[in-house]
Amino acid sequence: MMVVMRPRTISPRSLFALGVVGMLSLSACSGGGEPTAEAAETTTSTTTTEVTTTTAAPTTTTTTVPKSTTTRAPTTTTTLPTAEVTELIARATTTTVVDEATFYEAQETEPIAPPTDTYAAEPVISLGRIQIPKIGVDTTMYEGIRMTTLDVGPGHWPGSAMPGQAGNNVIGGHRTSKNRVFRDVDQLVAGDQIIFSDDNGTHVYAVNRVEVVQPTDVWIINPTPTPTATLFACHPPGSTAQRIVVFADLIS
Template sequence: MTALRPERESGASYGKQQPYEDPAVLGEWYDSASFDPPGAEPSYDTTGADEPWIPPADDETVALRVPDPPRRRSGGESISASDASTASAATGVTPGGRAARRKAAKGRHGRHGGASEPAADPAGPASGGRPLSRVEARRQARARKPGPAVIASRALGEVFITTGVLMLLFVSYQLWWTNVRAHAQADKEASSLQDDWASGKRAPGSFEPGQGFAILHIPKLDVVVPIAEGISNKKVLDRGMVGHYGESPLKTAMPDAKTGNFALAGHRNTHGEPFRYINRLTAGDPIVVETQDKYYVYKMSSILPVTSPSNTSVIDPIPQGSGFTTAGRYITLTTCTPEFTSKYRMIVWGKMTEERPRSKGKPDALVQ
């Protein structure tokens, strides 16, 4: 207990009261292990001993409080409030009475000394920290649920993507795979023809629809393709071969005929596309038809870039528009135009210039 003590005089009432020493200094002195010897200078600081000291107010009351006087260090320097707050922060001790320390402890560790509660999730409870009611939860669920327009747009987008993928696959099939398959089938048919010719299995004469009987050579275009009877897509053209107009009402002559027009049809795009570049032929370019017994050499004479598919006069014995005016031995190549369409037809004509037996070897057009 720290309180004022009266100074006694003989036979006198309470006189002048002397203040106690600075409590901080007294604390240091009481904490020391021994007292100073008699007659020695005191080891504690007595500076400012004459200054009055006021005890701290009781923290448990509601009375007026007087600020604590600045404490003094051993050298007589006063401790300011900022130094005290710094020291309390460094040591973890909160200045003030028990109520202040208790309040600070509640702020740091919660009411019961545990960790402070985490902040509320803004996505969970409603604003204000309270949990969502059923109505509010349903309302938020409906707000998050996509509407009919969003669902329709997603479905339409998926349809477009699927359609695009299917179209890409179809185009790849048409432009690439049909050519691969048709070239393989045409090469197989050409090899089979040459093997049969070498073994003598076939002889000139009439041929069944779809049956190969000759090989067409266009040296300028690097084309070597079998010729089959008929112009059926399934049996002839789609298998990479060219077809001979050999059925009525579009029946034309064979190469060995004394006069007539040997007319052929072939794809310009896809399925081997043997006639894709016949528009590049110029007058005088050779076109050779190889059979079991002979080579028939034609020279390109003219071209009709565009005509109607129903214009069958271009394969007459004396084809109209070719420039030929008398009967002769002609060849006609027909294909679709423009590219990747079948709206019109392109026609190329040639006239036979040489008939060479196989026993004499290949003609000059195939040797060069």
């Protein structure tokens, strides 16, 4: 801030007026009387100072932001041995050939929904035989999964694949009542054989696993793109709380 001092001389007449005002003010504060003649007649040349204030505008500061710098990570190239590359290419180009007509036939064949009346009458139709050497099963297999059929023997789920076909061949049976054909299926392990014989020949399946599921797990009857067999029965023996399921794959 810069201050400029400019002197100015007040005229005698102005000075006289200022003096009168000053005395009147003082008199009002102190309770004094009229101003004296001496004060009125006194003429003094007084110098007063006029102050002019100049405010300088603030200086504007400009800050330059540095440009962002991008650092690229170094590129790393890994060269695989020739033998490993050849193996990877072979794996990628390996294709399992499945007869197209058989594949789509299996996918388009849908098993029927679980029957709402499991004790309704249905015709008893023989489809062939089922053998499970490990647990001594060798009996006739029928078409249907209602109790009227299962009381006679193991039944094929209508709409599921037939033995030997691409798809899921689903068979149900009893463990405790009537013929008890699937009583000991819990003893089956991976590799045990299940053999179906019908007018189209003999079809041998090998067990790959045994599971216990809930009665609502109807996914066990879903179609499959390859020839499989699924055997199911109530579990544990004498109870309908769960289902024991045997999964097998066609081997010959």
